[in-house]
Amino acid sequence: xxxxxxxxxxxxxxxxxxxxxxxxxxxxxxxxxxxxxxxxxxxxxxxxxxxxxxxxxxxxxxxxxxxxxxxxxxxxxxxxxxxxxxxxxxxxxxxxxxxxxxxxxxxxxxxxxxxxxxxxxxxxxxxxxxxxxxxxxxxxxx
Amino acid sequence: xxxxxxxxxxxxxxxxxxxxxxxxxxxxxxxxxxxxxxxxxxxxxxxxxxxxxxxxxxxxxxxxxxxxxxxxxxxxxxxxxxxxxxxxxxxxxxxxxxxxxxxxxxxxxxxxxxxxxxxxxxxxxxxxxxxxxxxxxxxxxxxxxxxxxxxxxxxxxxxxxxxxxxxxxxxxxxxxxxxxxxxxxxxxxxxxxxxxxxxxxxxxxxxxxxxxxxxxxxxxxxxxxxxxxxxxxxxxxxxxxxxxxxxxxxxxxxxxxxxxxxxxxxxxxxxxxxxxxxxxxxxxxxxxxxxxxxxxxxxxxxxxxxxxxxxxxxxxxxxxxxxxxxxxxxxxxxxxxxxxxxxxxxxxxxxxxxxxxxxxxxxxxxxxxxxxxxxxxxxxxxxxxxxxxxxxxxxxxxxxxxxxxxxx
Numbered sequence: 001x002x003x004x005x006x007x008x009x010x011x012x013x014x015x016x017x018x019x020x021x022x023x024x025x026x027x028x029x030x031x032x033x034x035x036x037x038x039x040x041x042x043x044x045x046x047x048x049x050x051x052x053x054x055x056x057x058x059x060x061x062x063x064x065x066x067x068x069x070x071x072x073x074x075x076x077x078x079x080x081x082x083x084x085x086x087x088x089x090x091x092x093x094x095x096x097x098x099x100x101x102x103x104x105x106x107x108x109x110x111x112x113x114x115x116x117x118x119x120x121x122x123x124x125x126x127x128x129x130x131x132x133x134x135x136x137x138x139x140x141x142x
Numbered sequence: 143x144x145x146x147x148x149x150x151x152x153x154x155x156x157x158x159x160x161x162x163x164x165x166x167x168x169x170x171x172x173x174x175x176x177x178x179x180x181x182x183x184x185x186x187x188x189x190x191x192x193x194x195x196x197x198x199x200x201x202x203x204x205x206x207x208x209x210x211x212x213x214x215x216x217x218x219x220x221x222x223x224x225x226x227x228x229x230x231x232x233x234x235x236x237x238x239x240x241x242x243x244x245x246x247x248x249x250x251x252x253x254x255x256x257x258x259x260x261x262x263x264x265x266x267x268x269x270x271x272x273x274x275x276x277x278x279x280x281x282x283x284x285x286x287x288x289x290x291x292x293x294x295x296x297x298x299x300x301x302x303x304x305x306x307x308x309x310x311x312x313x314x315x316x317x318x319x320x321x322x323x324x325x326x327x328x329x330x331x332x333x334x335x336x337x338x339x340x341x342x343x344x345x346x347x348x349x350x351x352x353x354x355x356x357x358x359x360x361x362x363x364x365x366x367x368x369x370x371x372x373x374x375x376x377x378x379x380x381x382x383x384x385x386x387x388x389x390x391x392x393x394x395x396x397x398x399x400x401x402x403x404x405x406x407x408x409x410x411x412x413x414x415x416x417x418x419x420x421x422x423x424x425x426x427x428x429x430x431x432x433x434x435x436x437x438x439x440x441x442x443x444x445x446x447x448x449x450x451x452x453x454x455x456x457x458x459x460x461x462x463x464x465x466x467x468x469x470x471x472x473x474x475x476x477x478x479x480x481x482x483x484x485x486x487x488x489x490x491x492x493x494x495x496x497x498x499x500x501x502x503x504x505x506x507x508x509x510x511x512x513x514x515x516x517x518x519x520x521x522x523x524x525x526x527x528x529x530x531x532x533x534x535x536x537x538x539x540x541x542x543x544x545x546x547x548x549x550x
Contacts, residue, residue: 024161024492032485032547057484057500057515077514078484079547117488 007099010091011107018111027113031083038086041075054127057081061131065139070100072132080117084108084125092132100136105129144439146526152177152431153524163494166529166536171314171342171473171520172498173364176428180367183427187420195419196393196410210419213426214409220429221359222350223376230382230409231422234373235341236265238360239308241375241412242337243269245385246306252278255304257296257334259320260286260510261313264503266339270308279305283506289316289465296325300332307336311343315504315518316465317448317473319347326356335381341365345522346444346471348437357381363421368428372421375412382408389414440523444472447521447530454534455519460541464511475502475516478537481544483517486537489544493536 005013021027041050041060052059059081062073072093074085087107092100105126108114114122150156153175158165167175187209193202195210217229232238250256256270260283267283274281282299285292300307307329312319322338329336337358340349344361351359358381363372375382387394387405391414396404405411432440452474455461460479478486487499498518501508508516519533 028489028492029543029547032544036547057482078482078488079544080485080488116492 007091007095007103011087011105014087014091014107015110018107018113024116027111027116028080028083031086032079033083034086034090035079035082038075038082038089039073041073046075052124052128052131054124057124059085059124059128061128063132063135065097065135068096068141069094070097070132070136070139074128081121081124084113084117085128088125088129088132097136097139097141101133101140103129103133144436144443144523146443146524149435150524150526152179154178156524160494160496161492166493166495166533168519168521168525168529168533169496169498170522170525171365171502171518173370174345174367174522175524176367176369177431179431180369180424180428184369184420184424187423192420194416197416206419209423209426210417213419213422216426216429217374217376220349220433221376222352224352226379227351227376228379228382228409230375230377230412231417231419232360232373232375233371233418234362234364235339235360236269236362236373238358238373238375239266239337239339240269241388242358242360242377242385243273244388245412247273247277247388248386249384250274250277250279250305255280255282255299255302257282257284257299257304257307257329259284259291259296259309261289261291261315261318261320261504261507262308262310263314263339263341264505265341266308266310266337267506270306286318286507286510289313289318289467289507291318291320291325297328300328300334303332304329304334307334308339309336310339310341311349312346312471312473313465313467313504313507314342314473315475315502315507315516316467317342317470317475317520318465318467319343319469319471322354322356326354330355342473343471345432346441348441351376363425363428366425366428367431368425369421372418372425374425379408382412385412387411387414391415393417435523443523444521447523447525447527448472448474450527451519451521451530451534454530455537458534458538458541460545461537464508464513464516472522473518473520475518477513478517479541479545481541483515485544486517486540489540490533490536493532493540495533495536497533 046060050060057078059076064071072089074089155175191205193206195207214229271281284296326336335357338356340361345366358377364370394411394414396406462477464475483499500515
């Protein structure tokens with residue numbers, strides 16, 4: 001991944017890629033490809049308390065705050081979901097709590113992906129993002 | 143000769159494109175589509191006869207009531223229910239099963255047991271589990287390795303003299319046709335009531351309750367070309383009499399005073415409130431439609447399609463079909479190789495192929511195969527062999543495309 005992009009620039013780069021691809025097949029293939037870049041959460045760390053509510057197929061989130069940075073790891077079995085999680089992780093991992101807490105996702109609505117994925121899945125992804133945002137909000141500097 | 147291409151003309155929804163491709167609808171185990179005549183029966187009722195049933199003596203109410211009661215008779219005829227059985231209209235199979243479970247609550251104790259099979263849909267599993275938890279009775283699940291009933295375990299469960307056995311006519315996961323006649327005979331010998339979940343079986347199988355002899359039979363309209371929100375509980379009258387009403391309100395009472403209310407007769411005793419009479423009337427029309435098409439022809443064509451689909455899926459590299467039942471009706475679940483069923487269903491959707499992925503509301507059954515989710519292909523009589531061919535090709539392409547991205 002490219003280094004040193006701001007949160008907005010990073011998300012913009014995903015949006016640009018997806019919009020250039022245009023059709024569903026290439027967009028899905030892109031998601032499958034980036035799913036391979038996302039590290040896995042080992043099975044023994046996929047605990048119930050890390051499971052995100054409202055995700056049909058099971059999404060696990062491993063969140064921490066180290067040296068003033070929010071660290072995000074996410075995992076799921078279906079590759080299309082992993083592709084979507086990869087965008088979220090690459091956009092939010094290593095950012096300051098303030099940035100993450102105020103993040104308003106655009107990559108689903110600005111790319112047509114929202115129409116490609118099911119309503120349940122869309123809600124599931126939003127639930128992943130709110131969980132990360134809530135975690136970041138709990139680590140805002142006083 | 144059964145002609146699905148011609149029959150498809152009755153179902154306007156099937157002639158659309160999805161994602162630029164002709165829709166191939168193979169999720170019939172979840173819900174079936176409605177023919178024009180059923181849709182028309184709903185419109186006609188609202189346009190000409192609509193009034194509440196059993197509530198007035200004016201002309202519309204009389205017409206509405208007689209159409210509703212006619213629908214009840216049609217259900218009885220369809221199931222060959224005979225004179226000693228009654229039909230209670232419900233919201234669907236789940237509702238029917240809950241009605242029976244709630245109706246037995248006060249007569250069940252810690253010495254009792256309820257038996258289900260491992261193949262059951264959650265709707266024929268959770269209500270009984272809950273009933274047992276609330277009443278202290280034992281909940282016994284009979285294993286079904288490879289989608290076949292473990293006969294010895296079933297007989298061992300019956301040796302405990304259960305109060306009731308609940309089993310599917312056809313599994314919504316493996317398509318297994320359970321050996322109901324034998325199971326029911328044995329359950330009765332052990333003194334148990336028997337409830338059949340006919341949600342998947344009511345269309346694929348030629349159901350004859352007089353021969354089957356179960357105490358309760360349930361099905362949903364929306365899996366039989368009727369709308370959602372209407373279902374049936376058909377029971378032997380003396381078995382229905384044993385059920386305590388769990389819903390109270392208009393229509394189900396005799397005399398109501400501040401001190402005392404007595405219950406009316408069956409079936410209205412179990413139908414509190416205004417029933418879904420338009421749904422019932424539409425269901426009656428759907429049963430007429432199936433009868434006009436020829437129920438044996440429908441069953442034979444669905445059997446042929448199921449066999450054809452199983453052969454087709456077997457030819458797709460890496461596909462692993464779940465279960466080896468002696469007989470399968472309408473439903474095949476499978477694993478698309480190393481590809482996650484969710485990913486496969488997403489790609490198939492883009493090819494216009496509607497197939498279900500997930501747990502199919504049958505987690506215990508699915509887990510018995512050591513998996514958490516599967517794809518399911520389920521046919522109806524309006525499907526063609528060409529559609530099955532297209533679905534298998536799309537599946538093969540999907541597996542090829544997705545597989546190369548999977549990193550272990």
